[in-house]
Amino acid sequence: MPSPSTFRVGFSADFLNEHGALVFPDIGLGTLDEQPGLTHEFIPEYRAEYAPEQLAGYDVVISLKPRVTAASLAGITQLCAIGRCGVGYDNVDLRACTENDIAVYITPAGVIRPMAESIVLFVLALSHNLVRKDRMVRAGKWVESTRALGREPRDRVIGTIGYGNIAREAVRLLRNFGPRRVLAYDPWLTGETDVELVSLETLLSVSDYVLVNCPLTATSRHMIGARELALMKPDAFLINAARGPIVDEAALIEALRNHRIAGAALDVFEKEPLPSDSPLLEMENVILTSHSVGWTEELFRDMGRIDCEGALAVMQGKAPAHVVNPEVLTRPGFVNKLRRYAR
Numbered sequence: 001m002p003s004p005s006t007f008r009v010g011f012s013a014d015f016l017n018e019h020g021a022l023v024f025p026d027i028g029l030g031t032l033d034e035q036p037g038l039t040h041e042f043i044p045e046y047r048a049e050y051a052p053e054q055l056a057g058y059d060v061v062i063s064l065k066p067r068v069t070a071a072s073l074a075g076i077t078q079l080c081a082i083g084r085c086g087v088g089y090d091n092v093d094l095r096a097c098t099e100n101d102i103a104v105y106i107t108p109a110g111v112i113r114p115m116a117e118s119i120v121l122f123v124l125a126l127s128h129n130l131v132r133k134d135r136m137v138r139a140g141k142w143v144e145s146t147r148a149l150g151r152e153p154r155d156r157v158i159g160t161i162g163y164g165n166i167a168r169e170a171v172r173l174l175r176n177f178g179p180r181r182v183l184a185y186d187p188w189l190t191g192e193t194d195v196e197l198v199s200l201e202t203l204l205s206v207s208d209y210v211l212v213n214c215p216l217t218a219t220s221r222h223m224i225g226a227r228e229l230a231l232m233k234p235d236a237f238l239i240n241a242a243r244g245p246i247v248d249e250a251a252l253i254e255a256l257r258n259h260r261i262a263g264a265a266l267d268v269f270e271k272e273p274l275p276s277d278s279p280l281l282e283m284e285n286v287i288l289t290s291h292s293v294g295w296t297e298e299l300f301r302d303m304g305r306i307d308c309e310g311a312l313a314v315m316q317g318k319a320p321a322h323v324v325n326p327e328v329l330t331r332p333g334f335v336n337k338l339r340r341y342a343r
Contacts, residue, residue, distance in 0.1 A: 007038045007315045007341070009308075010058040013046035014065050025297055028304030031312065038315060055079055059341075060311040062304075068104075070096035080337045081314050083307035085300075086111050087166070090216045090243065094325045101333030105310050105320040108165055110303035115294040116169035118241055122265035122287060123158075123174065123209055126237045127151055131287050154178040159207030161185050161223070162214030162242070163195065170211065171195060183207060186214070204231040209239060216243035226251040235262045241293060244268040253279050256286060267293040317342025 009032060017023050032040045043054050043061075050072040055061060062083040073079075073096055081103040084092065089104060097104050125131060128150035136145035156179050160167045163184040171182055171194075184195040185203045200223075204210060210232060214220050224238075225248040232238070238261060240247055249270045255261050263285035269278075272291055280286050310320030317338045319329055328334050 009040040010061045012063045024300040026301040028308040031308035062307045068092040085303045098328045107303040107306040114299040118294040119170040156208035157181045159183040159203040160211040167213035212240040222248045229255040238264040241267040244270045
């Protein structure tokens with residue numbers, strides 16, 4: 001057992017497979033190895049929601065999928081920070097973390113490029129009927145597949161709902177394909193930008209590709225519903241690699257079923273894993289991936305290193321970078337934790 005002075009870092013169990021081996025080749029553990037006074041380990045059991053006994057005794061927890069709720073933190077006094085892999089933190093109760101003097105930090109630099117590339121991948125795959133042609137060739141429909149003409153992003157209109165770091169990088173890459181216009185709807189964006197800022201209604205009605213790139217919040221939940229989908233052009237595509245509940249899935253299914261829009265590419269869903277009876281599974285005008293389209297070796301390497309660097313900052317008595325509940329930084333309880341580590 002670690003001594004009381006040992007700084008302990010715990011990793012969520014879903015970094016390991018059923019045999020106890022790392023699922024990903026590199027999650028930055030080398031950053032922590034051979035650090036005097038530090039030990040790291042994997043939390044033994046995977047649970048969709050952390051139980052307090054899983055978090056007890058750790059100074060920092062680096063987490064992939066499990067939810068952190070107020071119940072998870074009952075009686076937890078030692079934990080100083082939770083490092084989330086990625087930029088989403090809708091599975092963490094930020095208020096509860098703040099009240100328990102726990103900083104929550106994310107890894108934006110690790111996900112920007114792989115997620116932006118994934119958005120471009122979806123745009124091109126939809127444009128060129130990639131999945132449909134593949135299925136037709138496998139079914140022996142060679143001639144029929146040659147008639148399934150695609151279209152290019154060139155001279156088309158690309159619209160992004162949300163214009164944060166991932167969206168900006170996706171737009172930068174997509175400009176190489178010569179779109180006629182690039183639009184963005186982002187009520188939080190002020191000042192000059194390199195895209196046309198428009199209303200959500202305008203973006204939906206004129207875009208050939210609608211990219212969902214906003215975080216999931218109380219106001220963005222079901223932001224895209226039946227009314228919004230009805231505004232889209234019949235030959236437009238919807239791409240969502242952000243969070244499933246931003247789009248009303250039942251309304252989207254109806255729009256796809258009735259060919260109200262041309263198709264969709266979805267990496268995220270209202271319920272995950274996607275239920276085996278979901279109508280989306282039978283639709284030819286939909287590309288589906290398992291909330292992992294951007295998962296690359298580089299993504300986990302970079303996210304892991306950023307999370308581990310955050311843990312080392314805490315060990316040195318410093319706040320980690322990219323804290324998403326910044327109000328915790330001035331709370332006496334959190335400040336005292338950092339002072340203890342600094343000593």
